[in-house]
Amino acid sequence: MVQGVVFCSHPPAERERLFAAADYVTGDAFHVECCRACGLAQTRPRPRPAEMGRYYPVTWYRDGARGHLPAIAFQAQRALYRRRATRVETMCGGRPGRVLDIGCGSGLLLQEFRRRGWRCEGTELSERIAGRARRTAGVRVRVGELTALHFQGSRFDAIVLWHVLEHVPDPAGVLAEVARLLRPGGIAMVGVPNFGSPEARLTRAGWYHLAVPRHLSHFTYPTITRLIAEAGLRIRRASFLAPEYDTISFVQSTLNCLGVRRNALSNWLSGREPRRDVGRSAVVASVVLALPLAAVAVPVTVLVGLARRGATMSLLVEKPPGGAHPGPGPGSACPPLHRASDR
Numbered sequence: 001m002v003q004g005v006v007f008c009s010h011p012p013a014e015r016e017r018l019f020a021a022a023d024y025v026t027g028d029a030f031h032v033e034c035c036r037a038c039g040l041a042q043t044r045p046r047p048r049p050a051e052m053g054r055y056y057p058v059t060w061y062r063d064g065a066r067g068h069l070p071a072i073a074f075q076a077q078r079a080l081y082r083r084r085a086t087r088v089e090t091m092c093g094g095r096p097g098r099v100l101d102i103g104c105g106s107g108l109l110l111q112e113f114r115r116r117g118w119r120c121e122g123t124e125l126s127e128r129i130a131g132r133a134r135r136t137a138g139v140r141v142r143v144g145e146l147t148a149l150h151f152q153g154s155r156f157d158a159i160v161l162w163h164v165l166e167h168v169p170d171p172a173g174v175l176a177e178v179a180r181l182l183r184p185g186g187i188a189m190v191g192v193p194n195f196g197s198p199e200a201r202l203t204r205a206g207w208y209h210l211a212v213p214r215h216l217s218h219f220t221y222p223t224i225t226r227l228i229a230e231a232g233l234r235i236r237r238a239s240f241l242a243p244e245y246d247t248i249s250f251v252q253s254t255l256n257c258l259g260v261r262r263n264a265l266s267n268w269l270s271g272r273e274p275r276r277d278v279g280r281s282a283v284v285a286s287v288v289l290a291l292p293l294a295a296v297a298v299p300v301t302v303l304v305g306l307a308r309r310g311a312t313m314s315l316l317v318e319k320p321p322g323g324a325h326p327g328p329g330p331g332s333a334c335p336p337l338h339r340a341s342d343r
């Protein structure tokens with residue numbers, strides 16, 4: 001992908017401002033707008049590529065940091081990775097192949113693929129994070145934008161895009177490159193936040209997954225479906241349950257809307273410390289309030305997820321074996337509860 005490309009190129013007259021939002025790391029002001037023509041919501045103004053580094057504090061990527069997550073939570077996360085690797089393998093015919101994890105982070109998912117006998121590769125945008133993934137998974141991790149790495153076409157049986165598309169300037173271009181790299185019949189696992197979920201609509205600027213300006217695009221199911229179809233891919237399975245995100249998203253979004261220091265709980269749990277002025281009182285208040293909220297969050301998020309309205313979307317996407325283009329997906333419009341008139 002080319003940095004700075006804006007996927008939605010419709011004229012400004014087609015864009016509707018939804019609500020203001022601020023980056024909780026720097027305090028910089030942004031807003032979210034939705035294109036009436038294509039339905040995609042985006043963060044505005046969009047930072048220049050050279051500016052993005054200041055929105056990703058170095059403390060987010062400390063080697064081996066588990067923050068204050070209990071050991072049982074870490075083991076549960078590993079179990080989720082094993083389940084996802086198994087699911088992808090099953091859809092790939094039940095045998096190992098070659099997998100590429102785009103934005104592989106810590107490398108834990110690649111580690112699970114490797115244990116199953118897969119030939120694994122990953123990509124990251126920084127050498128620091130790539131080095132961490134190499135040490136964790138023991139696999140090749142290349143540094144750079146996906147299209148700049150010039151992978152051979154039809155090379156991979158599976159590709160992972162786990163909560164990556166919302167970060168990139170050109171999600172359509174990334175999906176087109178994924179389609180080029182997959183062999184016919186290959187599977188891509190795509191995860192993105194669900195901007196059309198009740199949680200997103202109700203909490204708006206306080207939504208845990210909004211994350212401006214790190215999240216440049218905000219997808220509903222219709223918009224992500226259309227992008228996938230236009231890339232020549234088709235959705236085989238869709239889930240709206242992601243246990244590692246659902247409870248913390250519900251709890252943290254609620255705390256944000258209650259006026260507790262934004263994302264204090266999630267940063268404390270993960271070991272991130274993006275701001276020095278996050279006091280101990282904010283963490284204590286978050287933990288105390290989180291206990292009853294979590295008791296509500298678990299059944300609510302499960303029910304909402306089963307109703308296909310969860311705060312995240314997990315999609316298993318196939319490149320058609322015959323190379324046929326499935327055609328454009330359904331059109332979409334701005335989610336009604338996000339319209340500017342609701343402010």
